[in-house]
Amino acid sequence: MSLLEIKNLKANVEGNEILHGLNLTVNKGEIHAIMGPNGSGKSTLASVLAGKSDYEITEGEVLFNGKGLLDMDPEIRAREGLFLAFQYPVEIPGVSNANFIKTAVNEIRKHRGLEALDAMDFLQMMREKANLVEMDKSFLTRSVNEGFSGGEKKRNEIFQLAMLEPQLAILDETDSGLDIDALRIVANGVNKLKNENNAFVVITHYQRLLNHIVPDFVHILYNGKIVKSGGKELAFELEEKGYDWIK
Amino acid sequence: MELKDKLYDMKAGALDFFNQNFQDKDGIFSKLKISAIEKFATLGIPNIKQEDWKYTNVAFLNRLDFKYPESKIISNLDIDAHKINDSNLIVIVNGEISEQFSDFNLQDGIEICSIIDTEHPDLVGKIANLEHHFTAMNSALFSSGICIKINDNVESEKPIQLIFVNSAEENYIHNYRKIISVGNNSNVKIIESHISVGDAVSFNNNVGEIYVGKNSNFEINFVQNHFSNDVTIASNYINQDRDSVFTSLTLGLSGKFSRNYLGAVLDGENCTTNYYGIFIPNGSELMDNHTLVNHAKPHCYSNENYRGVIGDKAIGVFNGKIYVAKDAQKTNAYQSNKNVLLSDTAVINTKPELEIYADDVKCSHGATSGNLDADSMFYLRARGIDYNTAQTLLLNAFVGEITEKISIEELKQKVELMILDKLSK
Ligand SMILES: Nc1ncnc2c1ncn2[C@@H]1O[C@H](COP(=O)(O)OP(=O)(O)O)[C@@H](O)[C@H]1O
Ligand SMILES: [Mg+2]
Numbered sequence: 001m002s003l004l005e006i007k008n009l010k011a012n013v014e015g016n017e018i019l020h021g022l023n024l025t026v027n028k029g030e031i032h033a034i035m036g037p038n039g040s041g042k043s044t045l046a047s048v049l050a051g052k053s054d055y056e057i058t059e060g061e062v063l064f065n066g067k068g069l070l071d072m073d074p075e076i077r078a079r080e081g082l083f084l085a086f087q088y089p090v091e092i093p094g095v096s097n098a099n100f101i102k103t104a105v106n107e108i109r110k111h112r113g114l115e116a117l118d119a120m121d122f123l124q125m126m127r128e129k130a131n132l133v134e135m136d137k138s139f140l141t142r143s144v145n146e147g148f149s150g151g152e153k154k155r156n157e158i159f160q161l162a163m164l165e166p167q168l169a170i171l172d173e174t175d176s177g178l179d180i181d182a183l184r185i186v187a188n189g190v191n192k193l194k195n196e197n198n199a200f201v202v203i204t205h206y207q208r209l210l211n212h213i214v215p216d217f218v219h220i221l222y223n224g225k226i227v228k229s230g231g232k233e234l235a236f237e238l239e240e241k242g243y244d245w246i247k
Numbered sequence: 248m249e250l251k252d253k254l255y256d257m258k259a260g261a262l263d264f265f266n267q268n269f270q271d272k273d274g275i276f277s278k279l280k281i282s283a284i285e286k287f288a289t290l291g292i293p294n295i296k297q298e299d300w301k302y303t304n305v306a307f308l309n310r311l312d313f314k315y316p317e318s319k320i321i322s323n324l325d326i327d328a329h330k331i332n333d334s335n336l337i338v339i340v341n342g343e344i345s346e347q348f349s350d351f352n353l354q355d356g357i358e359i360c361s362i363i364d365t366e367h368p369d370l371v372g373k374i375a376n377l378e379h380h381f382t383a384m385n386s387a388l389f390s391s392g393i394c395i396k397i398n399d400n401v402e403s404e405k406p407i408q409l410i411f412v413n414s415a416e417e418n419y420i421h422n423y424r425k426i427i428s429v430g431n432n433s434n435v436k437i438i439e440s441h442i443s444v445g446d447a448v449s450f451n452n453n454v455g456e457i458y459v460g461k462n463s464n465f466e467i468n469f470v471q472n473h474f475s476n477d478v479t480i481a482s483n484y485i486n487q488d489r490d491s492v493f494t495s496l497t498l499g500l501s502g503k504f505s506r507n508y509l510g511a512v513l514d515g516e517n518c519t520t521n522y523y524g525i526f527i528p529n530g531s532e533l534m535d536n537h538t539l540v541n542h543a544k545p546h547c548y549s550n551e552n553y554r555g556v557i558g559d560k561a562i563g564v565f566n567g568k569i570y571v572a573k574d575a576q577k578t579n580a581y582q583s584n585k586n587v588l589l590s591d592t593a594v595i596n597t598k599p600e601l602e603i604y605a606d607d608v609k610c611s612h613g614a615t616s617g618n619l620d621a622d623s624m625f626y627l628r629a630r631g632i633d634y635n636t637a638q639t640l641l642l643n644a645f646v647g648e649i650t651e652k653i654s655i656e657e658l659k660q661k662v663e664l665m666i667l668d669k670l671s672k
Contacts, residue, residue, distance in 0.1 A: 050629050078631035086629075090622045094644025103640065104630040111631070143644075144626075160630065 001066050003028050003168055003199050004049075009060035011048050018044045020224040021060065026168065031200045033210055033235060036221035037243045042203045043087055045221070046172045050084040051077050064168070078104075079111035081167035085157035085174050087203075092144040097156070098126065100144050101163050108164055129162035133189045150177040158189045169193075170201045175209040187212030207239040220246055279372040283386030290380045302564045302596040303506055303535045308478070313420040313450055324348055326410055329440050329472070331657050334408040341414055342391025342423065348412075356401035356433075362392035362424045370394075370426050374456050374484045379508065381480045385422045385454040392424035395437070399430035399460070406436040406655050411453075415445035415476070425455035431488075433463045438658060440470040441479065448476045455483040461515065462490040468658060469495065471534075472665055473502030482508040489515025489544070496653055497553075499526035499534045500665050510539035513547040513575075524553040525649045527669055528561035529589075535564035540582075542575040545605075551582040554649050555597075556642050556670065558589040567612070568600040575605045582612040587619055587645055589638075639671045646670075 004026040011019040018041050026032055036042050048055050049062065051074030062069040069077060092100070105125075106116040117125065126140055133155045145153050154174050161169050171190070175183055190200060190213050202213055210218075210232060218234040219226045227246055228234065238245070292308055293300040326348065330336060335351035337344060337359060344361060353359065362371070377383045393409065413421055429435055443449040459465045473479060479502055487493050497507050511520050526534035540549045555563040565584045586595045599612040619641050627637035646666060653659035 050625075052625055073634075074625060074628040075631050075633045075637075078629055084629055086626070090620075090626045092623050092626065092641070092644065094647045095627075095640050100627070100630070100632075100640070103632055103636060104627075107631040107633065107636070164630065 002026065002063070003065060005063040007061045009045075009048070009062060010058045011044060012056040012058055013044065013054055017058070018055075018224050019048065022221075022224065022226055024219065024226060026199050026201060028167070028199055029196045030217065031194065031202065031213060031215045033215035033218045033232075034201060034203045034221050034226075035205070035218060035235065035238060038205075040221045041224040042221055043172055044224075046084055046087075046170050046203060049077075049170060050074060050082065075107070078164070078166075079108050083161055083164055083166035083169045085154075085161060085169065085171045087172040087176070089145050089153045089157055091146045091148070093146050095144050096141055097144050098140040101126070101160060104160070105163055125163065129159055132162050132192060133158045134185050135159050151179065151182040154178060154186060155182065158186050162189065162193055167198050168201070169198070170203065172203045173205060174202075175204055175206065183209065184212060207235045210235050222246055275368040276371065280387055283372075283377055283383050286377045287380070287383040287387050290378075290383055293380045299537065299566070302562070303533065305506075308450070311418055311448060311450070313418045324412060324444065326412070326442065329410055329442060329470070331406065331408050331438055331655065331661070333657060334406045334438065336408045336410065337393070338410045338412060339391075339393060339423075340412045342421065344393070345412075351407075354401070354404055356398040357403065357407070357435075358396045359407070360394050362394050362426060363390070365394040365426060367394065367396065367426065367428060370428055370456060370458065371424065372456075374458075374486050374512070375454055375482070376484065376510070379482060381452050382454050382482050385424060385452050385482070388420070389422040389424040389454070392426075394426040395428070397427075397429045397433050397435050399432055401430065401433040401435065403433070403435040406438055406658075408438040409440070411439075411441045411451070413441070413443045413449040413451065415443045415447040415449035418448045418450070420450045420452060423451070423453045425453065427455065427457045427465075427467075429457075429459050429463045429465050431460040431462055433460065435463075436466045436468070436655060438468045438470060438655065441473065441477070443474045443477050446476065448478060449474075450478040451480065453479070453481045455481070457483060457485045457493075459485065459487045459491040459493050461488045463488075464492045466494040466654065467496070468653065468655070469497045469507070470500070470658070470662065471498060471502055471505055471507075472500040473505070477502050477504075479505040481505070483510070485509070485511035487511060487513050487515060487518045487520065490517045491515070492519040492521070494521040495523065496649070497522070497524035497526075497536060498662055499524065499528070499536070500662070500669060501528075502532060502534070504533050506535040506537070508537045510541065512541045512543050513549065514543050516544050516546045518544070518547040520547070520549040521652075522549075522551040522553070523649050523652045525555070525646045525666075526553070526563050526565075527556040527558075527646065527666065528563055529558035529669070529672070531560050533562040533564070537564075537566045537568075539568045539570065540580060542569070542571040542578045542580060542605075544572075545574060545576045545578065547575065548579045549581065552649060553584045554646050555584070555586040555595060556589065556646060557586060557593040557595055560590075560592045561594070563593075563595045563597075565595070565597040565614070566600065567598075568602070569610060569612070571603040571605050571608050571610070573604040576607040578605060578608045578610070580608070580610045584614045585645070586614075586616040587642065588616060589619075635671070639667065642670045643667065
């Protein structure tokens with residue numbers, strides 16, 4: 001059984017169809033890259049999968065581990081093992097990063113039939129995962145993303161990814177706005193987290209991230225549809241020829 | 248019969264009772280009471296046609312049959328939920344300071360007595376505004392309350408906690424009067440709570456007059472965690488002398504009906520006034536905060552920040568008036584009121600009122616009302632946190648900006664738990 005199966009997905013926002021019948025299958029152990037020009041629907045796809053309510057699904061089906069994903073509340077999707085690293089992570093003043101992530105970890109553990117982590121184990125885990133993305137400990141006590149730079153916000157997304165250990169992680173332009181060091185840190189984090197039992201969908205604008213996170217498949221999303229799929233060489237081709245080539 | 252007429256009927260009795268029982272040096276109290284009775288007879292109970300009462304309908308008071316309470320001893324009382332351990336605890340049961348439940352050991356320079364024994368009757372009625380309906384009523388009818396006198400140069404070691412306990416076997420009106428007089432160069436914190444035992448309606452109509460001396464720092468925490476039937480009207484008048492700091496925290500946690508009036512006159516240069524407040528009504532509760540900051544003198548600073556979380560069919564009201572007198576140049580006055588509405592039927596009425604007669608003034612105000620931020624909510628849910636837990640996290644953060652101002656750690660923790668308890672329902 002595939003981890004994720006998207007069949008003929010059509011989605012509207014405010015009455016306009018943005019996704020026009022999208023198909024994608026992701027298996028465990030795979031890394032997929034989705035590339036496409038601005039406004040092609042990449043974030044829409046990510047948001048629809050994560051369960052944002054602004055979108056109306058008009059047709060199609062999404063199976064996650066064989067279960068209908070679209071009927072689940074966003075929190076259930078997360079507990080079932082779906083994770084979205086946001087393109088624009090929100091700032092939440094007054095909620096500490098540590099308290100937030102602890103609440104999230106324990107909700108997910110509960111869903112998986114595991115005991116809540118005690119304070120010591122949790123602290124240990126936070127330290128370890130913060131190290132993985134070279135995030136200073138002081139970020140844990142600060143409010144979620146508040147006053148973080150663009151790069152710090154993206155690192156915080158990958159830190160959360162590491163803490164929540166999802167089966168499927170969707171990274172929505174995690175590389176945009178990162179300098180080369182931050183890019184390397186984020187990519188190293190992802191590479192360390194990758195294993196046989198999980199999968200990544202990496203949404204990106206640029207080929208450069210794919211030098212660090214090497215995809216098994218590359219898909220080109222154009223105007224709400226996947227118009228071309230291939231191996232990692234497709235990314236180079238795209239880089240060379242530009243998006244005009246696929247029109 | 249309307250409440251005012253009922254009370255007017257009671258006036259003779261009240262005055263007689265007062266004259267017989269209390270020493271009244273120079274007849275100051277009687278004089279106040281006689282003019283207050285006349286005033287109240289004219290004013291009566293406000294109605295919603297009056298600007299200050301537009302959103303807060305007190306007509307129901309006319310329909311209730313209230314009695315004037317007799318002093319009554321309560322033998323069993325559980326105040327643990329309210330008690331701050333590291334404090335001087337004064338428990339006032341139906342108007343009388345209870346030796347049994349109080350627990351205090353006051354340091355030199357702090358005196359506490361019943362209002363009727365005060366040696367400073369001239370402070371009673373001096374700054375309270377008799378044009379305010381319920382202040383007139385209180386002034387006419389009060390026969391109990393408390394006087395706290397703090398001398399010069401007193402560095403208070405512990406906060407003073409006042410817990411007013413009402414027994415409400417029948418519908419009672421309690422008119423407590425409170426005088427707090429802080430000398431110069433002193434530093435004091437007070438916690439005031441009101442609780443009721445019994446099922447009837449306890450109508451608290453409290454008036455306080457607070458004098459803050461030169462270069463003193465005074466903080467008062469009003470913890471409003473009332474039983475569901477309580478009706479509370481609390482009017483506190485403050486006068487600040489120069490270089491003083493007055494800080495209030497009005498913590499509206501629960502209660503069927505509450506109206507808080509807070510009015511400070513910054514009556515000397517270089518004063519600081521901080522008004523912080525939360526109100527988190529749900530069900531059919533109503534919480535109303537009317538405030539006045541009166542910048543009478545130059546070079547003063549005031550900062551007001553109230554946050555409301557209104558659920559179900561509850562009503563929140565905020566009215567913040569800033570008055571800057573002609574001579575009060577170099578005034579800095581800030582005001583903010585932010586509200587979150589948790590349901591379509593929840594109501595907030597928020598209004599700033601600025602009256603500025605000086606020209607060299609920095610003044611800002613802002614009010615917002617809306618639902619919880621949808622993007623924040625989605626972000627939390629996308630991490631596996633369910634809607635209710637996410638809402639509690641966000642609301643806690645929202646009121647946290649106020650609760651973090653609570654300087655008494657034990658109180659802060661208690662209040663945070665009370666908030667969590669209420670907001671997670
Ligand atoms: N919430 C929304 N409201 C209105 N239009 C939207 C919304 N989200 C996306 N769109 C529109 O959908 C299209 C695809 O946007 P998006 O998915 O963000 O593209 P990408 O991530 O590929 O740049 C754009 O035309 C965008 O304006
Ligand atoms: Mg996008």
